[in-house]
Structures are given as C-alpha cells and as structure tokens.
Amino acid sequence: MKRWLFSSIALLAALSGFCQKEDSAYIRKISDEIMERSQAYENLRQLTKEVGARLAGSPGMVKAEKWGLQAMERSGAERAWMQECLVPHWVRGGQDEAIATFDDTRSAKIRTTKKTLDVLALGNSLGSPSKGITAPVIVVGSFDELEKRKDEVKDKIVFYNYKFINTNINTFLSYRDAGQYRGQGPSRAAKYGAKAVIVRSMSHSADNFPHTGATRYDTAYAKIPALAIGLRDADWLNEQIKSGPVTVAMKTFGRFLPDTIGHNIIGELKGSEFPNEIITVGGHLDSWDVCEGAHDDGAGVVQTIEILRALKAIGYRPRHTIRFVLFANEENGGAGGTKYAEEAMANNEQHIFAIESDAGGFTPRGLGLTGTEEQFKKFTSWRELIAPYGATEFNRGGGGSDIKPLNRAFKTPTGSLNPDSQRYFDIHHARNDIFENVNKRELELGAVNMAALIYLVDKYGL
C-alpha cells in the first residue's frame, strides 16, 4: 500500500513537473509570438491617431466600433459581432473657460490683473448659464474644511485644493482618496449654496494639464458647474488667494443629449471541449473627449485584440470559449459592462473567468484576482510560470468596472492586469494621454501576461 502510494506520488510529481515544463514552454511561445510579431502598437496608433477621442455617443464612438469590429475580424476571430446597448450621451458643448481676476500687489501700484486658467469641465457636469458665472473663490483643502466654513460658501466658487498623496507607492490609493472630490465635490458645495466648483486635478504630475473624469450629482442639490484645474494653476490659485481675493469668471457648456445606441465589440474563439463555458478578456473602447485615450484604455483594447491574434497565430485551440470584448461606455455610465452581463444571464451563459486591462499600458507588475480562497490559491500556484514576463505580484482583488457585473451575476472570478502605476496619473483623463506616451514593449508585455493567465485558466480551470 505504502509503496503504491509512494509510486503514485512520484508519478504525480513527475507529471506535474512535466506539465510545468510544458506550460512554461507554451507560455514562452505565446510571449515570443507577441514580442516578435505584435500588432498591438500599430493598432494603438490607428485607434489613437485615426479614430481619436471616442466618448459614448460621439461620432468617434461610432468610428471606433467599426474599427474594433474590423480589428477583431482581421486578428482571427471565428465570430465577431456588435452587442447593442443604450449609452448616455454627454457632450462638453464648447471650450471650457476660467479667467481669474485679482489685485497684483507685487509692485507699488496695485493693478487689477487677469489670468487664464487651464481647465476642463468634469464629465457629466452641466454647463453654466450662457453668460457664465463670475464669483469670488473660496479655497478649501478638504471636505472637513468645507464643513467648517460652510457659512462662507454661499454664492461663491468652491475650489477644492485637496492634494494627491505623494507617499502612497501604489498611486491608485491616492486616486481613490482624492477621487471623492471629483465625484461628490460639486453637490457637497451646492448644498451650501456654492455657484460652481473647481477641483484640483487627480494627479501628482509636474505639468499643468487638467484631468477630467466623471462627477456624480446628488439630485437633492443644484447641479452646479464643475471644472478640473491643472496642478500648477491650482498651486497658483491657492497662493494668490492667500494674498487677496480672487474672482473667477467661468463658462462651461456640458449637457446631456438623449441616450443613444452604442455597442460592445465582441470577438470569439469557440471552445473545443467546453464551448458553453466562457472566458472573457477585455478593455473599454470609449475614452474621454479631450484626449486620444491611449493608456485609458486604448492599451486594454489593443492588448485584448493582440491576445486573440497571437493565440490564433500560434494555432492555439482553446478548450473553453474565449471572448475578446471591447466594452462601451466605461467612462461615464458603464452601460457596456452592464449589458454584457445582462445578455449573458438572458442567454444562460456560464462565465468561468473574466479579466480586464484598464490601468494603462505600462510595464506589468502583477495580476489581481477576486474569487474564492480556493480560486486564489490556484491562481497564485501559477506565479512562477508568469513571473518571468513581469507580473510577479499576485494580489487579492482584481477586475474592473466592466466585468464586475459578471462577478455579481455569476460569481465569476475576475482578474486584472496590474501595470506599474507611477506614470498613470500623469496622463489619466488629460490631453497628454496620447500614443507617444505608450511604450511598445511595455504595452506588449501586458498582453503577454494576460495571455499566459488565460492559457492556464483555459487548461486547468479556476
């Protein structure tokens, strides 16, 4: 008995060693295909330079959908289609403006001086009256300070100068922390009678680009205009107010047009053994209107397409069905992700795993997983196989807002690619999120690491 047990263990160990070797070789093959013959960078150039900005409802969205479908087809999807969904249609509506007026007291003779600020209306925010808003600015460093000074807020423009925390090594922690000012800032100021808000951009970059992003009005209060301001201008404004009152004249033009039709773009490789069990990999196709959306989320889009291309190119036959999805409307509504899960439920689909790349096209550092204890254990057992390609950190917690609905609907374990986060908030939702700021190899490595994980999940389940 003992001898039998021993032999079995030895056999299992040998088999496992064999599999490990085989897997290692196959992942190398995927990596070589991507690092040698990737189309990701060229696809990104097309998406950013030929399609450009592509906010939900915009003509850019329609162009991007067409491009995405063609890219799926030319990359070897056995089937590619557009999944219709209703998307919000917010438009900026004009050139956002903010001009500060103040007394320049630096010389003996005090002079009333004007300074144009670099600003962008927050996404989903509503425009000012057509003649604009002109009001004195009150600066607060935090919501606590707002509460303390709530009696001073009425008829003013509230300037939230809350700073991104520099000491967090993972910059997403600072983003989540500061993000509440963009999300709740307008309504919390409106509650006390503010006429508008200016929000310090969610960034610790050294330049002056304003960073937009969605705000959420609380319907209990007036929907006042809201601007993001570049960091240098924010520092200037904060300093200027210390030496005397500053009035800002601002104009914004945001409004909602009727909801319109958008699409998730889906490519598929049918599973040879478990065609009804689905693995999803995706990124979101939409971007903010003021940039090329190269890192956010052009990178996730072209990595998704690249994984399809590479698996097809090396003749991989998946056991499970793999879906490559470019989600609609992540930035200001989430209609694409919601629709994908709804339709999956309606069709009684089985979703065994989903992974999203929506944290920039930077060098991969890790992978994250939301799942059961057992799933997480299996996931981390693959670390040694994937680590040589950059993703060395296997963390709890993965997914993204487009695949969260799958997790809610099916308890599908959801993963995410976690690239290095140091540069993301230099460009996030800002004019400088452009093709030139994406590195070819870093982008490709993101695809390699996700493809490796998909290969392992497809082979062993999760």
Place this chain on the structure above:
Amino acid sequence: MKRWLFSSIALLAALSGFCQKEDSAYIRKISDEIMERSQAYENLRQLTKEVGARLAGSPGMVKAEKWGLQAMERSGAERAWMQECLVPHWVRGGQDEAIATFDDTRSAKIRTTKKTLDVLALGNSLGSPSKGITAPVIVVGSFDELEKRKDEVKDKIVFYNYKFINTNINTFLSYRDAGQYRGQGPSRAAKYGAKAVIVRSMSHSADNFPHTGATRYDTAYAKIPALAIGLRDADWLNEQIKSGPVTVAMKTFGRFLPDTIGHNIIGELKGSEFPNEIITVGGHLDSWDVCEGAHDDGAGVVQTIEILRALKAIGYRPRHTIRFVLFANEENGGAGGTKYAEEAMANNEQHIFAIESDAGGFTPRGLGLTGTEEQFKKFTSWRELIAPYGATEFNRGGGGSDIKPLNRAFKTPTGSLNPDSQRYFDIHHARNDIFENVNKRELELGAVNMAALIYLVDKYGL
C-alpha cells in the same frame, strides 16, 4: 533546559518581530521624506539642462564636477571632496556624416539617388581621412556571416545589421548579446581589409536615433572608422542592398587628446560606531557627448545625492561611514572606479558594501547582490521590508563597472538597483536620453529602495 530554550526562542522571535516593525517604520520614514521633499528631479534638471553633456575631458565634465561638489555640500555632506584621476580625452571632433548613394529602380527610369543616414561615430573610434571614406557597403547579419563572406570584405564598408533580440524580457540580455558588434565589430572587419564599419544601434526602439557607445580596437588591426546607425535607416539600408549596390560616403572626426585630469566627487557621512568601515553608494557623473545623460547616469547621480539629503534631513546617524560617490569616466575608460578602489587600498580602508545605480531612472523592480552565499541569504531576508517600495526581485549578481574594482580589491559585496528595463534601450547613449524622458516618481523610488537597503546594511552589516 527545554523550557529555557523555548523561552529564548520566543524572546528572539519577539525581538525580531519588534526589529522588523521598527525597520519597517524607519524605511517608511525614509520613503516619505523622499516622496514628499525630494530634490532629485530638480537636481536632474540642473544636471541635464544647465550642465548638459559631460564626457570625460570635456568642459561639461568640469562644470559637472563643480555642480556635483556643490550639490553634495548643500545636501548635507559632513565632508565633500574631489578625488583626482587621469581620464582619457576622446573627442568626436565634428558632425558625423554618412550619405548613401544607390540606383532608385522603382520608376521606369533608373535614377542615382542619395539619402542622408542618421549616424553617430562610436565612442573611442578614430576619424576617417579628412576627405572621408567612400566605399560600397556589404551587409552582414552576424559575425558568422562575416566569417563566411570574409573574402568579399576588402575595401568595403561592413554594415553589421545584427538585431536586438526582442523576445528577451530583460533587455540587458539583448544588450549584452548585441554589444559585441559595437565592441569588436570594427577590428573584426578591419582584419579582412574593411575600410570602415556601420553598426546597427543597440536598441529595439521604434524611432531612428543612432545609439553611440564605446568600441575597443584590437591593436593587431587597422583602427578603422565606425558609425552607429538608427534602426529605421538600418532597415532601409538592409532592404536597399537587396535590390542593388549601395555606396556610402562617410566622414568621422574622432580622436584622442592627451589624458587629462578628472575627478570623482565624494560626499561623506561619518559612521558613529564604525567610522573606518565604509558603505559606498554611487552613480557615474560622465555621459556621452551627444545627449543630456538623463537616465545614463544622471538618474544614478541624483539618486545618490538624494539619499544623502534624505538621511541627513531625517536626522539619521549612520553606524558606518557612508560615502556618496559620483564616479568619473564610466563611459569610455572607467578611470574613476579604478581610482576609487586604488586609493581605498592605499589608505587601507575597509569597504563593507557598495551599491550603484546605473541602469536608468525607471521604476524599481529589484535589487541585485554579488557576494557570498551567506551575504546573499541576509540580503534576501530583507525582501519583505523593501518590496513595498517596488524592489520585489532580489537577484544574484549586482554591482556596476564603477564598484567592481572594490569587489576585486576587498571582496566587498556589491549591489545594484535594477529598474524596469523595457525603456532603457530606447534612449541609451542616444540624443533622446533627456530630462523629459525621466519620470519624477520613478526616479525618486529608485532612491527610496537603495536608501532602504543601505539603512539595513548599516544597521545589521552584511
């Protein structure tokens, strides 16, 4: 006895837990100081924009040395000095030129056509005769091909089109591999009578900047002129030769002036317990003449100075003496590193550890160590303390050419900061190695990770 042993173990475990916590808190303190108040980025701006290129022997070198000494003093060095050494003095001597002439056969009427190539003479290479060299080009993909075709080489310009290997994830492996063509290429071609060589740049970047770097002539053969060529031009030249002969007219002007005086710049914090035991941290002050040397090695220079500033700012009193060294002449001679070790030997100094940052100012991924098995074990036991700051990979093999002489002289264990390598060879030794291509936070994190290791070595020895 057993109970005593048990209690002792429990006590040790508790103490070690306490130390772990204390160390963790202290490293956090160092990190916060650097991430909040770093001068590294501003120092890098000064070094790249106000000093600029600073090859050994150049006026830029003298300016850089002066700047470095002042930076050491203003960053809190208890003592700062210049250590004299004799450095080679190679000058480019003019604007390198290469013009290709070929028959354009794309239209019905064949036209002789000229194309200017983007080239840079290799460092330490000697110039062409003043009227230049005009000769037909033979392209070889490798030394193997050169050997096979050695009879065709005489009086030609040999173009080494050896490609950087894209599939290596660690790009330094590809650099070491391709680097032999820059180092040995000229002499191996001269052996068969070539008039000059053109070397494909050591890069896999998507642009066309030529990448220079030192070559080494074998004195047995003629010292023929040698150029690096940008990748797009290399691809073009390779393709053009397939459709017909190409002649290149080239001019280079490189020459050596008499050796001259350069300096290592050294700052010091005296050890409170072991003043005679020295820990060295450094980068090299020199750069190639054609760029700002921002990543190579401005980053290492300002990180070194930043560690000094931060330790001083938080009131750290080192047990051992810590030396902050900006080495002279790493790029084309290594005189600074050699001198530092020689003087250490002459003064009978004890060097317990040295670490160098000379792989770019990119996001840190790991630390490397060359040392005994025991030293490596101790080093890796600190992984959990440092990993939260980015250096998660603790590898065997560390150091850099400036601190190697210390290891040879004293068996000093040598370490290196290993930043992410994906972008390094986009800019290495090329015109685009400029300040704008360094990210502030990535640069600062490099200093944090090295400072943490220095703190631990200072506290526990190695």
